[in-house]
Amino acid sequence: MPWKETTTMEQKVEFICEWRTQKYSITELCKAFKISRPTAYKLISRFEKDGIEGLKEHSKAPQMHPNSTKEDVVKNILKLKEKHKHWGAKKIRKLLFNVCIEDDIPSVVTVHNILSKNGLVIPQKRCKRVKPLFPIFDPQHCNEVWSADYKGKFLMGNKIYCHPLTIADSKSRFIFSAKGHYKETLKNAKAEFTKVFRTYGIPKQIHTDNGSPFGSVRAIQRFTQLSYWFIELGIMPVFSDPGHPEQNGRHERMHRDLKADCAKPSAYDLKAQQRRLNHFVKEYNHIRPHEALDMETPASVHLFSTRPFTERIKLFDYNSKFKIMKVTQNGAVRWKSKHWVYLTIALKGKYVGVEELGNGIWSVYYYNVFLGYFDDMNIRNKQTSIRLSQNLV
Structure with a gap:
């Protein structure tokens, strides 16, 4: 028959049972269980205070640490996280400087650990980062490039789709507008751009994707009616390559935050949804720190454009070498x-400039923007109409 193995806890219980019989002295019990007198008195004290539970092994980690985060700082961290549920440790720590003493503010790692300990960190699936091979732009100054897009539609509580139009500066990340529309139309987009231009001035370029009403892959240089209006104002439209939203990644990243705050869940109707969009824009511009701006807010970095919006567009004065x-x-x-020579229906009623390059080849411009070529000899040979080409044949 094998010897019965006993655990430390079983020996502690057996010691207490023998002590309670009062048949043995502390010295005899210590000798029998091979423990010291201080250990014996400690076990008896724990038993008298907490019963059997007091005999369990206690953690030897110190209950207080001289470098531990102060309780009021921890409360502020949890309070800020509750208010900004989608923000991470870096942004939460930045806001602590407004409510805590600078010497008491912990590191980003400590803030993250406090959030994680309280179950406030949601692990995200890590995606492979793909650097764009041909980035459209990398602005060095405010108002050099603006980004615009219709964020993907989503259903509101009344079962009607909301289409938010967003316009932002690509350098400062300042959002000029997030306007909810029922439909993605030229009229709606142009009205919102006009409102923004009157308030903030105009940029040098506007970067969009190829969706309506911004661009069309079937049109000359992908220009639409909205694109030609931008050209008339002195703004150059630029586009991401088809199927490459990562070329405007900073705008798409902002859309992810907008969706999390405003569309999950959405409001009941467009009026209530617009209030949510306005609140998001105010928080994003003035409160939320941005890592790409060294944890500054977009509003503190952005500068107004020095190029004013022209209410009445004057006719463009083409050079004398052009045939109008x-x-x-x-x-x-x-x-x-x-x-x-077919150009595009988006230019109906407009005037273009045509310049001869030689050998029957002509180039076509709208204002100072090149549109394409056509071959005079090709028209004569075929005795028919032709389309404008973007390649010199």
């Missing part, structure tokens, strides 16, 4: 009374 032609209602220009 009017685009008809069908989107084409008449060439030598018998032939047609």
Whole structure:
């Protein structure tokens, strides 16, 4: 028969049982259980205070640490996280400087550990970062490039879709507008851009994707009616490559925050949804620190544009070397009374400039923006109308 193995806890219980019989002295019990008198008195004291539970092994870690985070700082961290549920440790720590003494503020790692200990950190799936091979832009100054897009539609409580139009400065990340629309139309977009231009001035470029009403992959240089309006104002439209939203990654990243704050869940109707969008813009611009700005807010970094918005667009004065032609209602220009060169319906009623390059090749411009080429000899040979080409053949 094998010897029965006993655990430390069982020996402690057996010691207390023998002590309670009062048949043995402390000295005899210490000798029998091979423990010291201080250990014996400590076990008896714990038993008298907490019963059997007091005999369990206690953690030897110190209950207080001289470098531990103060309780009021921990409360402020949890309070800020409750208010800004989608913010991480870096942004929460930045806000602590407004409510705590600087010497008491812990490191980013400590803030993260406090949030994690309280179950306030949601692990995210790490995606492989792909650096764009051909980035469209990398602005060095405010108002050099603005980004605009319709964030993906989402259902409101009344079962109607909301289409938020967002406009932001690509350098400072300052959001000029987040306007909810029922439909993604030229009229809605142009009205909101006009409002923003009147308040903040105009940029040098506006970067968008290829969706309506911003661009079209089938159009000349992907320009639409909205694009030509930008050109008339002195703004150059630029586009991401089709199927490459990462080329405007900073704007797409902002959309992720907007979706988390305003669309999960959404409001009941467009009026209530717009209040949420306005609150998001105010918080994003004036409260939320941004890592790309050295933890400053976009509002503290952004500068107003020095280029004012022109209410009335003047006719463009083409150079004398250009032949000026009017685009008809069908989107084409008449060439030598018998032939047609099709441009785009978006330019109907507008005037374009045509410049001869030689050998029957002509280049077409709208204002100072190049649109494409056409071959005069090709029209004569085919005796038909042709489309404008972006390649010199």
